[in-house]
Amino acid sequence: MKNLRLKFVFITMSMLTAMVLILLVISDRYDRYWDEYDTYRIVKLVASNGYVKENTDEAIAFTTIDEDNKVNVQVNNTFLTNKEVKAVSRDLLDRGKKSWKWHDYIYSLKETKDGTWQVVFIDFSNYSASYAQVFLVTVYVIFGLLLLTGVSIYLSRFIVQPAQDAIDREKRFVSDASHELKTPIASIRANAQVLQSQITPNRYLNHILSETKRMEHLIQELLGLSKLDKDGRAHFxxxxxxxxxxxxxxxxxxxxxxxxxxxxxxxxxxxxxxxxxxxxxxxxxxxxxxxxxxxxxxxxxxxxxxxxxxxxxxxxxxxxxxxxxxxxxxxxxxxxxxxxxxxxxxxxxxxxxxxxxxxxxxxxxxxxxxxxxxxxxxxxxxxx
The missing domain is CATH 3.30.565.10 (Histidine kinase-like ATPase, C-terminal domain)
Known part of the structure; x- marks a missing residue:
């Protein structure tokens, strides 16, 4: 029963853990997609207006690239240096308008009438979860799994109870039946022995005695097995x-x-x-x-x-x-x-x-x- 309960808890917790991890991944991907999409709306709006505040809280960069492929940094609120911003801007221009995301950069391009390109991008890596947030999520997940483990252990008692009752009934039946069979088997053996002493040797009678002896041995084994199921290890x-x-x-x-x-x-x-x-x-x-x-x-x-x-x-x-x-x-x-x-x-x-x-x-x-x-x-x- 102990192994059965452990197996129940292990299977239950394995399934719940897998489900929790899958839900966390789905939730993270869902939230990230909409965060990226909202960010794209911001950079698209900035690119259309051609203007961004320098003291904005967004990790945004705004550059222009003229016909000679010269990059001018208008605004840089990212952790990148101006040189790195220029290199990223050229890479984004090479990718064209068909895309709106490259690595951790959410970007938008707009070409002006004079052939100058306005490049606006936000470094999305700046918005990744902090160590404190990751720690809190991890703590909540571990606490939830531990709570579910405790519930599973508690429920396992009720789940295996029918099996425990069936095993107990089987043990009682084996023990009771073995005790009840001892008397008739002993009686058969005693009568066969008396009959053996009064008649000439008979192979059928010898077979009866042999089988009764085997039955007595089997009953003793059943009783011994039943006793082993009940005994503890107090007398070791x-x-x-x-x-x-x-x-x-x-x-x-x-x-x-x-x-x-x-x-x-x-x-x-x-x-x-x-x-x-x-x-x-x-x-x-x-x-x-x-x-x-x-x-x-x-x-x-x-x-x-x-x-x-x-x-x-x-x-x-x-x-x-x-x-x-x-x-x-x-x-x-x-x-x-x-x-x-x-x-x-x-x-x-x-x-x-x-x-x-x-x-x-x-x-x-x-x-x-x-x-x-x-x-x-x-x-x-x-x-x-």
Whole structure:
């Protein structure tokens, strides 16, 4: 829910920021156009009258250019020198009457009867916004965006509430259904065991017992996942993660050997994390069990634990069939199974979903990738 709220705020504020910037640009261009047009009316009027007050507040220049291309400066209220005004006047005359703007100069030309040109222009750069105005606009925009961000954060609580309610209902259903299923499954298993002791060996009965055992394991996983969703991290202690890894590897070496596979480890000593020992053991159990189950025949499973800065880095790698990207992107989804799979070995059940929940409960991260036929799971846990 926290990620969903952050995503809502990010998307909302990105759209609002883009809209505000677009509106500011449009407003600036609109205002500038009409300011330039009004300025053009002024210089056109001055050029028509052939007269301008020397003490005017406008940043205006008025020059005349005779038939010999000699420029006489009549009025110069700009920040330009007379030499620069003369050069600008010649450039404006070369452009002719078809234009009324060149760079930051708004100008108008008029030819008198004796062949003399009257050139009037205003240096529009003198009217650009001051640093104080730019600062005030920036402050107002930032303040407005911060205010909108606060409103978005407040509204996000109501936006995600239906999703939160749906997730809570799902969690309650899973928890309640799992508890309700425990009794009938246990009853089926007990009756099947009694029946097994009274009749000759029967493969159908053995299958019933095998499936009830699998159902009991699944129910325990569902209950464990439900518990992970509820538990906080109030009971976390300092745990020797290296010791736990070595202990779980030792217990799984025989199972891997029976499957014709080999576990190779490289565990750095005395790496400590803050967490629950039972959950961390379950995490390693899931990763090792998954590696043994889904590795290729006679494959070598490698487990590596080391410390990088303030992070405990655990990697479990095994050779496996090549999975497409859509499978890798959904491995941590509950009961995920590839669409083209035809056997149970392609289903990843709840194990990896539980592993992800455990890692997130410990404020860490887990990811998976596949290179050259090797499937690698990487867990990062903060070191306290």
């Amino acid at each position: 202690d300092k745990i020797n993660f290296s010791s736990i890894c070595q202990e779980m590897i030792l217990s799984y070496e025989s199972l891997a050997y029976e499957e014709g596979k080999l576990i190779e480890d490289n565990i750095s000593e005395n790496i400590e994390v803050l967490g629950q020992e039972s959950q961390l053991k379950q995490l390693i159990t899931i990763l090792l069990d998954n590696a043994i189950k889904h590795s290729l025949a006679k494959g070598k499973i490698t487990i590596d634990l080391r410390q990088e800065k303030k992070v405990a880095l655990l990697r479990v790698s095994n050779p496996s069939q090549v999975y497409p990207d859509d499978v890798l992107n959904n491995l941590f989804e509950r009961f995920y199974q590839a669409e083209d799979s035809r056997n149970s070995s392609s289903s990843f059940g709840l194990g990896l979903a539980i592993a992800k929940a455990i890692v997130e409960k410990h404020k860490g991260s887990i990811k998976v990738w596949q290179v050259d036929g090797n499937l690698t799971f990487e867990v990062q846990l903060p070191i306290k």
